[in-house]
Amino acid sequence: MQDGTRALEDHLLAVSADMTTPEGDLRDARLATEGDTRAFERLYRGHAARVHGLARRMVGHEEADELTQDVFVRVWEKLETFRGEAAFGTWIHRVAINVMLARQAARRRDRGRFEDDDARLDAAPVAPREAESRIDVEAALAALPDGARRVFVLHDMEGFKHHEIAELLKITVGTSKSQLHRARMLMREQLVA
Secondary structure: OHHHHHHHHHHHHHHHHHHOOHHHHHHHHHHHHOOOHHHHHHHHHHHHHHHHHHHHHHHOHHHHHHHHHHHHHHHHHHHHHOOOOOOHHHHHHHHHHHHHHHHHHHHHHHHHHOOOOHHHHHHOOOOOOOHHHOOOHHHHHHHOOHHHHHHHHHHHHOOOOHHHHHHHHOOOHHHHHHHHHHHHHHHHHHHHO
């Protein structure tokens, strides 16, 4: 079943890549911003397969359909922020990664909130007593440049390999490695300071 689904998604991706053009996407994004639902439908049809493939890789086949819909809801909500400086496909890819990372973070947070395993609670590290000695990882992450932060989160926090990150973010493997090194150095500076 999954092999058939994969073949269908690959076919849809190839077809949608042929149907979309940067100029057409830009025109449809402008029209959709003005409320044209048919223009948004064209954007959806042109990019849904690619977003679904990304969702399947990031969260698994079981949640990919729902997450793809969540991405397009977010795209509709944020469409007016699309400035056209990058290709629409690049922008929607960034929106998709942000939605997916937020979903994964919420899932981890919820999973930790509802755990009743006493052994895990006993083994959990105790928070330092002095506020100055706490490491604010979120603030350090927020201070990273966008590219370095995305690579750091995908590699060190989500477990993606450099070739997967390169494919997801449309960068080279070398860029992924250098962004990760940069992120680690900046994080180290932030956390040690």
